[in-house]
Amino acid sequence: MIDNGHVGAASDDIAEATQRIATIVANAQAAWHVLGQRPPDLDEIRQALDCIVRDAYQASDVIYRIRGLPPLQGGATEGARGDQWSDLRRARTDA
Numbered sequence: 001m002i003d004n005g006h007v008g009a010a011s012d013d014i015a016e017a018t019q020r021i022a023t024i025v026a027n028a029q030a031a032w033h034v035l036g037q038r039p040p041d042l043d044e045i046r047q048a049l050d051c052i053v054r055d056a057y058q059a060s061d062v063i064y065r066i067r068g069l070p071p072l073q074g075g076a077t078e079g080a081r082g083d084q085w086s087d088l089r090r091a092r093t094d095a
Helices: 004-035 042-067 083-094
Strands: none
Touching: 004 042
């Protein structure tokens, strides 16, 4: 028997993940646009990249929630894809 509460929650989570991924794409496109300006506004590009990283972590947390797995400490992707992700995140938050 299907639990409608779980189906609704999963549907909400999928919608949230989809929204986060769309936001990631929009911010990446904005960064590309700013890179095309002469001279490019590096602060604006940094802000777009920070948003991309933040939304990617949030989307991965939603995916972990959908899959029924607890997020890893510091974000779902930390350690899941290797140290380069956690090191990058730590460097951006320490700056």
